[in-house]
Amino acid sequence: MTEEVKKTTEDEMPDWSEYRGVLVYVEHREGVAKPISWQLLGQGRRLAEKLNADVMALVIGDNVGKLAEEAIAFGADRVFQVDSPTMHDYRTYPYSRAAMKVIHDAKPEIVLFGATATGRDLAGAIATHLPTGLTADCTQLDVEPDPSRLLLASRPAFSEKMMATILCKQYRPQMATARAGVFEALPRDPSRRGEIVHVDYTMAEEAVAAKVLDFIREESTVNIEEAEIIVAGGRGLGSAEGFKLLQELADELGGEVGASRACVDVGWINHHHQIGQTGYTVRPKLYFAFGISGAVQHVVGMQNSDMIIAVNRDPEAPIFKIAHYGIVGDLYEIVPAMIEEARKRKADAASGKGSKTEAEGGVRV
Amino acid sequence: MLHIVVSVKQVPDSREIRIDPKTSTLVRIGVPAIVNFYDLHGLEEALVLKEKYGGRVTVISMGPPPAEKALKQCISLGADEAVLITDRAFAGADTLATSYVLAEAIKKVEETWGPVDIVFTGKQTLDGDTGQVGPGIACRLDIEQLTYVSKVTGYNGETKRVTVQRKLEDGVEVVETKTPVLMTALKELNKPRRAPMPGMLRAAQYKPIVWTTADFPNLDRSKIGLKGSPTIVGKTWVPEIKAADTQMLDGDTKVKVGTLFDKIWETELPARFGWDHAANGKGA
Ligand SMILES: Cc1cc2nc3c(=O)[nH]c(=O)nc-3n(C[C@H](O)[C@H](O)[C@H](O)COP(=O)(O)OP(=O)(O)OC[C@H]3O[C@@H](n4cnc5c(N)ncnc54)[C@H](O)[C@@H]3O)c2cc1C
Ligand SMILES: Nc1ncnc2c1ncn2[C@@H]1O[C@H](COP(=O)(O)O)[C@@H](O)[C@H]1O
Numbered sequence: 001m002t003e004e005v006k007k008t009t010e011d012e013m014p015d016w017s018e019y020r021g022v023l024v025y026v027e028h029r030e031g032v033a034k035p036i037s038w039q040l041l042g043q044g045r046r047l048a049e050k051l052n053a054d055v056m057a058l059v060i061g062d063n064v065g066k067l068a069e070e071a072i073a074f075g076a077d078r079v080f081q082v083d084s085p086t087m088h089d090y091r092t093y094p095y096s097r098a099a100m101k102v103i104h105d106a107k108p109e110i111v112l113f114g115a116t117a118t119g120r121d122l123a124g125a126i127a128t129h130l131p132t133g134l135t136a137d138c139t140q141l142d143v144e145p146d147p148s149r150l151l152l153a154s155r156p157a158f159s160e161k162m163m164a165t166i167l168c169k170q171y172r173p174q175m176a177t178a179r180a181g182v183f184e185a186l187p188r189d190p191s192r193r194g195e196i197v198h199v200d201y202t203m204a205e206e207a208v209a210a211k212v213l214d215f216i217r218e219e220s221t222v223n224i225e226e227a228e229i230i231v232a233g234g235r236g237l238g239s240a241e242g243f244k245l246l247q248e249l250a251d252e253l254g255g256e257v258g259a260s261r262a263c264v265d266v267g268w269i270n271h272h273h274q275i276g277q278t279g280y281t282v283r284p285k286l287y288f289a290f291g292i293s294g295a296v297q298h299v300v301g302m303q304n305s306d307m308i309i310a311v312n313r314d315p316e317a318p319i320f321k322i323a324h325y326g327i328v329g330d331l332y333e334i335v336p337a338m339i340e341e342a343r344k345r346k347a348d349a350a351s352g353k354g355s356k357t358e359a360e361g362g363v364r365v
Numbered sequence: 366m367l368h369i370v371v372s373v374k375q376v377p378d379s380r381e382i383r384i385d386p387k388t389s390t391l392v393r394i395g396v397p398a399i400v401n402f403y404d405l406h407g408l409e410e411a412l413v414l415k416e417k418y419g420g421r422v423t424v425i426s427m428g429p430p431p432a433e434k435a436l437k438q439c440i441s442l443g444a445d446e447a448v449l450i451t452d453r454a455f456a457g458a459d460t461l462a463t464s465y466v467l468a469e470a471i472k473k474v475e476e477t478w479g480p481v482d483i484v485f486t487g488k489q490t491l492d493g494d495t496g497q498v499g500p501g502i503a504c505r506l507d508i509e510q511l512t513y514v515s516k517v518t519g520y521n522g523e524t525k526r527v528t529v530q531r532k533l534e535d536g537v538e539v540v541e542t543k544t545p546v547l548m549t550a551l552k553e554l555n556k557p558r559r560a561p562m563p564g565m566l567r568a569a570q571y572k573p574i575v576w577t578t579a580d581f582p583n584l585d586r587s588k589i590g591l592k593g594s595p596t597i598v599g600k601t602w603v604p605e606i607k608a609a610d611t612q613m614l615d616g617d618t619k620v621k622v623g624t625l626f627d628k629i630w631e632t633e634l635p636a637r638f639g640w641d642h643a644a645n646g647k648g649a
Binding site: 131136156166212286307 | 464491496501504505513531535540541543602606608610612614629630634635637640
């Protein structure tokens with residue numbers, strides 16, 4: 001955060017002392033949590049620590065006891081588990097009613113959801129019913145400590161050209177949806193202790209009008225959000241063929257192929273690979289940007305990568321500002337040289353030739 | 366017969382908005398106002414359904430008087446009637462206050478032209494960019510909501526049930542529910558038509574119906590405008606992309622790539638990924 005938010009005086013605020021703690025909605029498919037759920041639980045814990053309060057998780061589904069236990073391993077002090085056959089599929093009506101019951105009983109001061117289709121659908125319904133303020137699509141979440149305990153929910157505005165911090169002073173809980181990939185999950189710790197509260201809530205199937213008839217999973221083999229190495233390409237590749245070359249490098253290093261929107265728009269590669277504002281937000285250990293200019297909409301999705309390597313023909317390309325290492329040159333010369341170099345180094349290591357790493361005593365983790 | 370309401374918003378084309386580098390403020394001058402393009406996909410679907418099942422399409426918009434232009438565009442495309450909900454008292458509304466006013470307007474549409482079967486909103490707006498107004502309206506009207514609709518596959522006038530596909534991050538959900546229902550439109554839903562000549566002629570003559578607070582005698586004043594909006598903007602800033610301490614690598618291709626790999630090899634990555642023990646395969 002760069003500037004101070006105007007301090008709120010106590011007398012502006014109603015008495016909200018009954019509302020304490022951070023509640024995170026755990027989104028899942030068939031009992032398998034979405035990465036955003038644990039990312040938000042991690043961030044929720046950081047906020048709760050500043051507020052000296054608990055972090056709670058909300059798990060709704062059919063037979064989701066395992067998931068509730070997982071929520072504790074990922075940082076929850078208390079998990080509210082709503083378990084019933086009616087909750088097998090996500091449907092707005094039963095899910096929002098169950099969530100509202102938990103919110104009424106547990107009285108969290110902050111409730112967080114992933115800014116996913118489901119998270120936005122659910123949060124939008126709940127916030128209207130309660131009613132309370134809801135900030136969409138946050139990329140920064142912070143809190144002001146006592147006495148205001150305000151959630152500072154910041155999000156991009158005007159096609160990422162500006163950031164805005166949104167506050168909700170007059171209502172509790174304060175609600176927000178947040179983007180995947182921005183916040184870090186805590187390491188899974190099965191020894192962590194927490195309480196599971198079985199919420200007594202049932203709804204007859206006949207009371208629910210919506211019926212989920214089918215779900216066609218998109219058989220995407222890419223998992224760009226969790227990749228530790230991303231080899232990304234932009235319009236500079238010039239054609240869909242270019243991605244084959246990047247795939248070769250990615251295979252050599254054990255990474256995934258990413259793309260700028262320009263390539264997705266012209267159909268060189270599908271949307272599952274897109275990084276940036278309207279694609280995935282990623283934070284790999286190693287990010288290669290080949291022929292990507294570095295437009296702000298792309299950069300917001302990858303600037304937190306540990307090491308960024310940019311290759312571009314244009315020495316003035318903005319991507320060089322955020323890269324740790326830059327190479328000015330034609331990617332069609334550089335990439336093949338990199339593939340060759342990677343192969344050589346690995347072969348040398350395998351055949352026991354004194355590689356640099358061994359000479360320097362590289363650390364194994 | 367179907368009565369479909371489409372909620373549209375006129376938005377500044379935010380792609381055209383620039384930031385004044387000196388003052389860090391938005392430069393809105395000369396930025397064109399457009400109909401939020403997701404809303405046009407909602408309108409197109411409404412028109413397709415009307416053509417198939419008969420009925421009427423009513424378009425509503427809350428905004429300042431110039432939003433009339435957006436409504437005329439909807440008329441040119443084939444909407445039957447268009448209502449502008451405008452009043453200074455509505456200004457400064459966040460999604461909660463907006464959904465309240467739009468829900469009240471839809472109730473008034475029902476009083477005027479009969480029961481509504483389907484409400485379309487866009488997935489989200491270009492300026493607000495929240496996707497919350499749709500679910501908000503559905504809650505307030507206490508009707509079903511189907512967000513992120515990529516295809517309307519069926520409507521049964523007898524059972525009053527619709528079947529749609531919803532496009533989610535990990536796949537496509539096929540879901541069926543009863544009407545009345547609110548759906549939020551994705552761009553995958555359809556390809557909006559171009560205005561036909563008769564539509565353009567009608568739009569040129571057409572004056573949208575205007576409703577102000579005076580037209581809503583039971584309106585709860587505490588729920589509209591700035592006062593009815595729980596969220597407030599604390600501060601805004603221009604995100605500075607944190608410039609890295611960039612090291613540019615020189616030399617011919619071989620030297621550059623060699624230096625780069627030396628740098629990579631100085632990190633924990635080769636050990637982490639097993640590159641330094643390639644014979645064992647990847648993964649440390
Ligand atoms: C609302 C909105 C949302 C958006 N969301 C996203 C998003 O999520 N993700 C995203 O990526 N973009 C997004 N964009 C688009 C973004 O503004 C840029 O247009 C896009 O990122 C540009 O892609 P690019 O860098 O591949 O292409 P370009 O900007 O065309 O850059 C190509 C680069 O390749 C270099 N080059 C060309 N040939 C070679 C070669 N042989 N060797 C080396 N270098 C070469 C050029 O010097 C140039 O720098 C969004 C835009 C808007 C308005
Ligand atoms: N002022 C408004 N007038 C009419 N419809 C609106 C208005 N604001 C939002 N909507 C509708 O709600 C959808 C979602 O908007 P938002 O929640 O702002 O992203 C839009 O696509 C519109 O269909």
